[in-house]
Amino acid sequence: xxxxxxxxxxxxxxxxxxxxxxxxxxxxxxxxxxxxxxxxxxxxxxxxxxxxxxxxxxxxxxxxxxxxxxxxxxxxxxxxxxxxxxxxxxxxxxxxxxxxxxxxxxxxxxxxxxxxxxxxxxxxxxxxxxxxxxxxxxxxxxxxxxxxxxxxxxxxxxxxxxxxxxxxxxxxxxxxxxxxxxxxxxxxxxxxxxxxxxxxxxxxxxxxxxxxxxxxxxxxxxxxxxxxxxxxxxxxxxxxxxxxxxxxxxxxxxxxxxxxxxxxxxxxxxxxxxxxxxxxxxxxxxxxxxxxxxxxxxxxxxxxxxxxxxxxxxxxxxxxxxxxxxxxxxxxxxxxxxxxxxxxxxxxxxxxxxxxxxxxxxxxxxxxxxxxxxxxxxxxxxxxxxxxxxxxxxxxxxxxxxxxxxxxxxxxxxxxxxxxxxxxxxxxxxxxxxxxxxxxxxxxxxxxxxxxxxxxxxxxxxxxxxxxxxxxxxxxxxxxxxxxxxxxxxx
Amino acid sequence: xxxxxxxxxxxxxxxxxxxxxxxxxxxxxxxxxxxxxxxxxxxxxxxxxxxxxxxxxxxxxxxxxxxxxxxxxxxxxxxxxxxxxxxxxxxxxxxxxxxxxxxxxxxxxxxxxxxxxxxxxxxxxxxxxxxx
Numbered sequence: 001x002x003x004x005x006x007x008x009x010x011x012x013x014x015x016x017x018x019x020x021x022x023x024x025x026x027x028x029x030x031x032x033x034x035x036x037x038x039x040x041x042x043x044x045x046x047x048x049x050x051x052x053x054x055x056x057x058x059x060x061x062x063x064x065x066x067x068x069x070x071x072x073x074x075x076x077x078x079x080x081x082x083x084x085x086x087x088x089x090x091x092x093x094x095x096x097x098x099x100x101x102x103x104x105x106x107x108x109x110x111x112x113x114x115x116x117x118x119x120x121x122x123x124x125x126x127x128x129x130x131x132x133x134x135x136x137x138x139x140x141x142x143x144x145x146x147x148x149x150x151x152x153x154x155x156x157x158x159x160x161x162x163x164x165x166x167x168x169x170x171x172x173x174x175x176x177x178x179x180x181x182x183x184x185x186x187x188x189x190x191x192x193x194x195x196x197x198x199x200x201x202x203x204x205x206x207x208x209x210x211x212x213x214x215x216x217x218x219x220x221x222x223x224x225x226x227x228x229x230x231x232x233x234x235x236x237x238x239x240x241x242x243x244x245x246x247x248x249x250x251x252x253x254x255x256x257x258x259x260x261x262x263x264x265x266x267x268x269x270x271x272x273x274x275x276x277x278x279x280x281x282x283x284x285x286x287x288x289x290x291x292x293x294x295x296x297x298x299x300x301x302x303x304x305x306x307x308x309x310x311x312x313x314x315x316x317x318x319x320x321x322x323x324x325x326x327x328x329x330x331x332x333x334x335x336x337x338x339x340x341x342x343x344x345x346x347x348x349x350x351x352x353x354x355x356x357x358x359x360x361x362x363x364x365x366x367x368x369x370x371x372x373x374x375x376x377x378x379x380x381x382x383x384x385x386x387x388x389x390x391x392x393x394x395x396x397x398x399x400x401x402x403x404x405x406x407x408x409x410x411x412x413x414x415x416x417x418x419x420x421x422x423x424x425x426x427x428x429x430x431x432x433x434x435x436x437x438x439x440x441x442x443x444x445x446x447x448x449x450x451x452x453x454x455x456x457x458x459x460x461x462x463x464x465x466x467x468x469x470x471x472x473x474x475x476x477x478x479x480x481x482x483x484x485x486x487x488x489x490x491x
Numbered sequence: 492x493x494x495x496x497x498x499x500x501x502x503x504x505x506x507x508x509x510x511x512x513x514x515x516x517x518x519x520x521x522x523x524x525x526x527x528x529x530x531x532x533x534x535x536x537x538x539x540x541x542x543x544x545x546x547x548x549x550x551x552x553x554x555x556x557x558x559x560x561x562x563x564x565x566x567x568x569x570x571x572x573x574x575x576x577x578x579x580x581x582x583x584x585x586x587x588x589x590x591x592x593x594x595x596x597x598x599x600x601x602x603x604x605x606x607x608x609x610x611x612x613x614x615x616x617x618x619x620x621x622x623x
Contacts, residue, residue, distance in 0.1 A: 283585035283603055284514055290604030291520035297607045298527045301496040316520065365560045 005249040012245060016238040023230055031223045035216055042205075042212040043169075047158055050171035050201045053122045057109060057199060064105040065180040071100035081107045083132050083184055104184055110136070120207045126175070128197030130188055142200050145172040149195050160205065167205035174198045259463060262443060266460035270387055273394065281327045281359055285320040292316045342382055346421045346488065347374040347414045349382045353389040361393075366400055366408040373415040376490055384464045385488070388473070391457040392425050392484045399429035399482075416490070420471070423486045431477035440475060499614045500528050502623040507550045508532045511541035511567060512583075513559040521583075521605075525554070528614060538562030542570050550578065552617060557584040557593070568596040579620050581613055 001009075064070055071092060074080050080101040084090045092100045103111070106126060110133075113124040127138040129146050138146060145157045149172075158171040177185070177194040190196055292313040299305040354368065361368060393410060400408040405428060413424040432440060439445045441462040446455035465473040471488040508529045512518040518534055525532045533548070535541035539561040545553070553571060557564035568580050582593050582600040593600045599616055601609045617623075 280585070284517065287583075287585060287603035287605065288514070288516045288520050290606060291517065291524060294605070294607045294610055295520065295524050295527070298496070298524060298610075301493050302500065302527060303493070304527070316516070320516070362560070363558045 002249055002252060005245055005252070008245050008248075009242065012238065012241055016234065019234055020231065023234065024227070027223060027227050027230070031219070034219050034223075038212055038215050038219065042208045043160065046160075046169040046203055046205060046208050047171065049120065049122065050158065050169055050203055051156075051173075053118050053124060053201050053203070054171065054173045054199055056118075057113065057124055060112060061105040061109045064103070064108045065178070068180075069102045069104045070108065072103055074099055074101040078103065078111065086187075105180060106184065118203075120203055122201060122203040124199055124201045126197065126199050128175075130196060132184060132188065138200075141170050142172060142198070145170075145200065146174075146198055149174045149198065155195075167209060169203050169205060170200065171203070172198045172200040262456055263460055263463070266456040267387075269456060270390065273390070278327055280363075282324060285323045285327075289317050289320045292320075341379050343377045343379045344382050345374055345377050346385070346423055347372040349385050350389055350412060350414060350423065352382075353386045353393070357390060357393055357397075361397055361410070364397060364401055364408070366397060366410060369409060369411045371411065371413040371415075374421060376416055376421065378421055378488055378490055380469050380488060381464075384468055385486075388461040388464055388486065389423070389425070391461045395457065396425065396427035396429060396482070400427060403429050405429055419491075420487045420489050423488070424483060425486075426478060426481055426483045428481040430480060431482050432475070434477070437475060437477065441473075496611070499611070499618065502618050503528055503614055504530050506531075506552055506617065506621070507548065509535065509541060509545055509548075509550045509553045511535040511538060511553075511555040511559065511564060513537050513556060517556075521554070524610065538564055538567035541567050545571050545574065551621065552579045552581065554581045554583060555597075557582060565592060565596050572596065579617060 072078055074091070078101070080091055081104065084102060084104060084107075087102060090102045092102075094100065109126055113126065117123055125136070125142075127136050127142050127146075129138060129143065129150075131137060141159070141161070148154065148157050155174040155176075156172070158169060160167060160169055162168075174195045175181075175197045177190045177192055177196050179192060181196075182190060182192070185196070188196075296305070296310065296313050299309060350370075350372075358368060396410050400410075407428070409428050411424075411426040413422075413426075415422055415424075436447060440458050442455075443459040444455040445459070462473050465471045465486055465488075469488050471486060473487075474485045476483050476485075506529055508525055508531060510518070510522060510525060510532060512521060512534065513536055518536070522532055522534050533544055533550075535544050537559040538555070541553070541555065542562065553568070555564040555567060564582060564584070568582070571578055571580070580597040580599070582597040583603060583605055584593065584600065585603040590600075598620070599613060601613075
């Protein structure tokens with residue numbers, strides 16, 4: 001896998017994991033918040049219920065008190081209240097002989113509370129620290145609540161407690177001594193406004209807990225569904241993005257392959273070009289060798305052979321073989337695999353290039369003018385730069401020949417500025433048509449016809465300069481020709 | 492063989508030869524060879540010089556290269572034929588100029604490298620041409 005895309009994919013995966021964690025955290029937080037809310041709601045509901053029960057009891061008591069008590073037939077269930085014995089009209093007999101006994105508010109309330117359970121099993125009790133009826137003796141928790149009322153002057157207290165593994169809400173509301181209380185409690189020293197007791201209400205939490213657990217179940221279900229939808233959404237997005245990165249990589253690799261193929265094609269074209277140059281350069285020395293051999297043969301045939309001449313001919317032949325050998329070296333240098341960079345003066349690269357191409361320029365009466373001010377070596381793939389130079393000079397040569405230019409000239413300037421080495425190659429072949437000059441670096445674009453041009457030379461030159469040499473290549477028309485400027489950074 | 496060569500030499504030696512070739516080594520080698528057959532061989536470095544020399548003196552045979560600076564061999568031959576239609580022209584070339592173009596402007600043409608056999612063929616053709 002390409003490194004660039006591997007990094008992209010890693011980043012995407014990291015984002016994905018972070019987002020999943022973040023979303024999970026948010027959903028978990030919301031879930032906790034919901035559960036907490038439900039829990040609080042359960043407690044508040046229970047408390048409200050307790051308060052309502054108390055209010056209802058108080059209203060009932062108020063109602064009884066407002067009548068100064070009620071008379072009921074005395075039964076086992078409702079015996080005359082012994083704590084009211086000091087009241088003169090506690091027991092009555094109606095004119096028809098029916099017996100009635102007085103129930104004061106506390107008595108009625110007590111009976112109500114003992115005999116009737118409220119909703120969800122709510123049970124009330126009236127109690128005090130200073131009792132009239134010992135049956136009403138406060139239990140441990142009630143004592144604690146009553147003590148809190150006395151100490152802190154507050155009227156309500158509640159707690160959620162467990163008893164026999166069941167949860168209950170214990171609620172207690174203080175009772176403030178009223179006028180009506182004194183009927184029975186005056187002898188205990190009660191005064192109006194005193195807090196002398198309270199009503200405790202105990203409600204089992206079972207129903208609330210059941211409701212709470214049911215709600216929690218629903219909430220869990222909803223959150224799990226939402227979480228799964230979100231996670232699947234993110235996963236889906238992640239998958240799409242991953243596929244898009246892989247697709248990008250595929251395109252990139254394809255593009256790279258295409259470029260490699262083009263590079264190979266242009267190399268092949270350059271090699272073909274070189275072979276024909278070599279062939280041309282070889283033909284001359286071979287011809288000369290053949291001619292010296294012919295001289296020997298002629299001397300033999302004419303019987304004019306002498307040792308000195310023979311030696312001269314042989315020397316001349318050897319001199320030509322040196323020339324042939326030199327040409328092969330140039331050739332091999334050009335096609336040497338160029339995998340490593342070398343530190344070299346660009347003017348030397350240009351000279352290497354000219355050593356293979358100059359001959360064919362001279363044959364076509366093309367003058368080469370050199371103008372070098374190049375002192376800094378750069379670290380580059382020199383063979384590739386040489387290929388670029390050859391492409392441009394070859395194009396100039398062909399344009400000069402095609403346009404039958406007199407005084408054909410190629411001017412090569414290599415100079416430096418602060419950051420780069422600039423190579424300028426100018427010709428006087430009348431320039432490139434304005435409608436074409438924008439396309440000359442396009443792949444497979446050629447003006448030379450199918451047979452002589454691949455349309456890859458300048459495309460590859462641009463690719464080489466920009467991608468392998470980190471430089472730029474520009475073209476512009478000048479007065480009488482074209483100028484190519486190749487800028488290679490010094491570092 | 493030897494006898495034939497000597498006879499050829501005897502037949503062609505009085506012809507005036509002009510030879511154009513821009514490559515110095517080739518020119519020296521070929522000139523030396525031509526001198527073994529012809530008494531009078533003049534050489535030129537390019538087409539222009541060849542044409543100039545041709546205008547000054549009467550030649551019967553012109554040997555020329557094609558790819559030369561200033562004026563190429565084909566143009567020189569064209570000019571020469573305009574002056575003297577009867578001239579015998581031999582083109583010795585390394586270039587890949589189209590064959591028909593060469594055949595049009597020269598009586599004989601050989602691609603370099605030129606073999607000894609080629610040279611002898613040329614001599615024979617010259618003998619035929621001038622009925623020597």
